[in-house]
Amino acid sequence: MKSAQYNKKIIDDIEAVCKKRNVKLTNQRKIVLEIMLKSATAMSAYDLLDLLKEQEPQAKPPTIYRALEFLLEQGFIHKVESSNSYILCPHFSHPNHVSILFICDTCKQILEKHNNEIENHLELLAKQNQFTIKHSIIEIHGTCATCHNLNH
Template sequence: MKTTTEHPLLSRAEKLCEQRNVRLTPQRLEVLRLMSQENGAISAYDLLDLLRQSEPQAKPTTIYRALDFLLEQGFVHRVESTNSFVLCHHFSELSHASVFFICDRCGQVTEQIAQGIDEILQHMASSDDFTLSHNVVEAHGFCPKCSEVKACQYPNVCTHDHKVIKNTKSLSL
C-alpha cells in the first residue's frame, strides 16, 4: 500500500479522522486512494475490480462498508443518477452544497460548490412544509471536449478525440 503523503487529500482525510476520533482503516484508505486517482465518478463494482488488484480477497461488502464510511465522513459523494461515487475535493469544509456536472458522452463528473443553493432549496421545501434531510443537485450535458465533438458537423472525419462512454457495472447500495 502506498503512503498517504503522495496525495495531500489523503493526508487531510487521515488528520480529519484523527480529529473526529474515527478509524480510517487501511482498506478504507486504499479505497479513498483509488478514488483519488479517478478523474470522475466510478461505480462500486469498478472500484472493487481496482481494489482486487491489491486485495484479491475483497468482496462487495468490503466496498459497501468502505463507501458507507467515506460517505458518512464526507470524503466522497454519491452521484445518484449514475449510481457511482466521486471524490469530494472540499471535504475539509464543514458543510457545503455541491452541484455535479455530468457529461453524458464521456461520463466525466465535476463538482462545484453551489453558494446559496441550500437557502433556495430550504425556502422551496418550507413552502410545502417539507423537511430536507439532504440534497443532491446534478446537471447533465456535455463537457467542453465532448461539446466540440457534438457540435462537429462531420464527426466521422474530424480530428476531435471521439471517446466513447465505457460501460460500467453498477452495484446497488
C-alpha cells in the first residue's frame, strides 16, 4: 500500500505541472485524483462519483466526467477501454509515452509499464504508414503474479 506522504508528493507534483501549463487543478479535480491514488485498482466513473459524493454531496455524473476529461487531457490518468475504467498514470511528466497496461483479469489490478524500445518500434511503424500517433495505450490481459501463485 502506498503511504499518505507518497500520495501527497504526487498531488504536489501534479499541481506543479498544472501551474507550469497554466491550467487549474480545481478542488474537485484534486479530490478525484486523491480517490484514485488511494485505490489499488482501476475505477469506473460511477465508483469515483460515489466516493466523490462523500466529500462533495452535490456532485453529479457531469461533474465526474468533466473532471476525468480534464485529467485525461492533461495525461494524469488513462482510460482503460477494455474495462471502461480509469487509472492514475505514474509517468505523467512524460505525456507522450506509450502506456503498456498489464491487466489482471482475476484481481483487476493494473500495472502500467513504459518501454522505450516498444515506443521506438511503434513510432517507426507509424511513420512507415504515414500515421501520426496522438496517444497510445496497449492493453494486455492476463494474470498477475499474486493471482498466478494462488492458483498453482
